Amino acid sequence: MRDPATRPIPLVDLKAQYDAIKPEIRAAIDGVLDRSQFINGPEVSDFEGRFAAFCDAGFAVGVGNGTDALTLALKALKVGPGDEVITTANTFIATAEAIVAVGATPVFVDVDPAHFNMTAAGLSAAITPKTRAAIPVHLYGQPAPMAEIMDVAKRRSIKVIEDAAQAHGAARDGKRVGSWGDAATFSFYPSKNLGAYGDAGAVVTNDEDLAAAIRMLRDHGRAHKHLHECVGVNSRLDTLQAAVLGVKLGRVEEWNEARRAVAAKYDAALGKFPWLNLPAQAPGGKHVYHLYVIQSDRREGLRRHLSDSGIGVGIHYPVPLHLQPAFRTLGHGAGDFPVSERLAGSILSLPMYPEISEKQLRRVVQTIAAFNP
Numbered sequence: 001m002r003d004p005a006t007r008p009i010p011l012v013d014l015k016a017q018y019d020a021i022k023p024e025i026r027a028a029i030d031g032v033l034d035r036s037q038f039i040n041g042p043e044v045s046d047f048e049g050r051f052a053a054f055c056d057a058g059f060a061v062g063v064g065n066g067t068d069a070l071t072l073a074l075k076a077l078k079v080g081p082g083d084e085v086i087t088t089a090n091t092f093i094a095t096a097e098a099i100v101a102v103g104a105t106p107v108f109v110d111v112d113p114a115h116f117n118m119t120a121a122g123l124s125a126a127i128t129p130k131t132r133a134a135i136p137v138h139l140y141g142q143p144a145p146m147a148e149i150m151d152v153a154k155r156r157s158i159k160v161i162e163d164a165a166q167a168h169g170a171a172r173d174g175k176r177v178g179s180w181g182d183a184a185t186f187s188f189y190p191s192k193n194l195g196a197y198g199d200a201g202a203v204v205t206n207d208e209d210l211a212a213a214i215r216m217l218r219d220h221g222r223a224h225k226h227l228h229e230c231v232g233v234n235s236r237l238d239t240l241q242a243a244v245l246g247v248k249l250g251r252v253e254e255w256n257e258a259r260r261a262v263a264a265k266y267d268a269a270l271g272k273f274p275w276l277n278l279p280a281q282a283p284g285g286k287h288v289y290h291l292y293v294i295q296s297d298r299r300e301g302l303r304r305h306l307s308d309s310g311i312g313v314g315i316h317y318p319v320p321l322h323l324q325p326a327f328r329t330l331g332h333g334a335g336d337f338p339v340s341e342r343l344a345g346s347i348l349s350l351p352m353y354p355e356i357s358e359k360q361l362r363r364v365v366q367t368i369a370a371f372n373p
């Protein structure tokens with residue numbers, strides 16, 4: 001067995017989390033297997049109710065993944081061909097994919113250089129008569145400035161879908177993400193702050209009609225077993241995944257606090273390196289550190305040094321969406337969104353998970369300290 005002092009430190013350690021909750025997970029999975037109601041089992045509605053309450057929202061509708069959550073929310077809000085939807089250039093591609101999936105056009109805006117999120121001013125400037133909706137992303141677990149964004153959206157009569165895939169439990173001005181927009185979408189991809197053991201997602205809303213529309217769309221447009229009110233899709237939340245999520249939902253507050261404590265330790269230890277920029281918490285924001293993202297002009301050298309030393313690092317994301325080949329038809333070029341482009345070249349995600357030990361953290365910091373920029 002490898003000496004713990006030289007054992008690689010992963011970016012995320014899902015096995016450590018599983019080991020900590022194994023008996024409860026096994027019991028929940030056994031319960032599903034024993035009942036054998038694999039589709040729309042009682043675990044699904046139980047989780048939906050508890051997750052809505054966790055978000056301080058009225059309704060949650062479980063779906064197959066976070067991308068479908070966005071697509072179905074847009075569809076239920078009747079966004080479609082000819083419509084524009086505004087989102088940020090530095091997010092995961094799924095945010096924009098969903099806009100294209102409903103036949104609408106993504107319109108990118110640049111982000112706040114300190115907190116990496118959409119700004120109300122950026123949103124306001126991008127609105128045209130074709131704009132139907134905006135999708136602010138709570139990137140890395142940092143909540144976007146929702147009060148200001150909702151204010152613009154209300155004045156300009158556009159809908160808001162929060163992409164909260166990375167921000168379960170985050171809050172802004174004391175109000176949970178998921179409770180601000182017309183709808184909010186979550187991914188439960190395994191590495192998320194609340195992660196399933198496969199693909200899963202949810203849409204959260206305070207609008208009962210919207211929740212009902214999404215519930216219908218996710219299940220073949222069904223009103224009843226053999227009555228299809230509209231053409232939908234098959235994107236239900238699996239009963240097995242709901243059972244896993246039900247167990248993990250009880251721990252997510254504690255895990256988010258552990259993530260915040262890890263971030264505070266990184267902040268304290270890494271502040272002395274003038275060649276690093278550390279993540280800033282937005283005023284009034286409760287960041288839940290899905291990722292701890294530093295910036296450095298020497299990013300490539302630092303990334304190689306950490307990888308070569310067995311420290312797992314990531315880049316979220318190295319190519320902003322406006323420069324992705326998939327969006328070449330939008331006609332963007334380098335220089336269009338300078339903050340997003342600068343971030344793409346300088347950001348680095350460090351190991352971040354609730355179970356990371358003091359020793360592991362110390363090793364990450366010592367390895368960074370040994371880098372000669």
Ligand SMILES: Cc1ncc(COP(=O)(O)O)c(C=O)c1O
Pocket residue numbers: 065066067068091092094095137163165166186187188189199200201
């Ligand atoms: C910001 C953002 N939006 C949407 C998604 C899509 O979620 P999923 O992978 O569950 O489809 C992700 C997940 O990686 C994400 O990070």
